[in-house]
Amino acid sequence: MFVNVFANNTAQPQGGGFDFMTLALFVIFGLLIFMMFRKQKKVRAQMQEKAQTMQEKLRAGTQVMTQFGLFGTVVSVDRDENKAVIELSPGNTATVHLQAVSEIIEPQDAAVPDDASALAGGDEPSVFREEESSDDALKRLNEEQNKDNK
Numbered sequence: 001m002f003v004n005v006f007a008n009n010t011a012q013p014q015g016g017g018f019d020f021m022t023l024a025l026f027v028i029f030g031l032l033i034f035m036m037f038r039k040q041k042k043v044r045a046q047m048q049e050k051a052q053t054m055q056e057k058l059r060a061g062t063q064v065m066t067q068f069g070l071f072g073t074v075v076s077v078d079r080d081e082n083k084a085v086i087e088l089s090p091g092n093t094a095t096v097h098l099q100a101v102s103e104i105i106e107p108q109d110a111a112v113p114d115d116a117s118a119l120a121g122g123d124e125p126s127v128f129r130e131e132e133s134s135d136d137a138l139k140r141l142n143e144e145q146n147k148d149n150k
Helices: 020-057 116-120 134-149
Strands: 063-066 071-078 083-089 092-097 101-104
Touching: 020 101, 063 083
Parallel strands: none
Antiparallel strands: 063 071, 063 101, 071 083, 083 092
């Protein structure tokens, strides 16, 4: 009564030959696993290097940021117990695990200009012209403001 329509298509090839698709599948699967382990090894090495450099730089007086976003200055470091005392504000300290320190804040050298000319910005023209006096500049600015209001 029931006829198997797929009976002719499900026959196995005779001779036990070499199946290229199965071999290709195993090779691709092996490459994916190899690449995954290789990437994990690289990431682990980078994290260990970062932790080692941070341990070398971590000493009293260093500005740090913890993993939970607190900024402070290291007061003392106890490497035997993996603890650091961080001063969050004057007189307010917190004891944290060394692994909680996520970043060392490097002080940035800010160049302080001798005058306020750098504060005006480089793209905008200066309000004052070097050849005019302060009274002339005031007159000119008032005239420009009157022109804009008209």
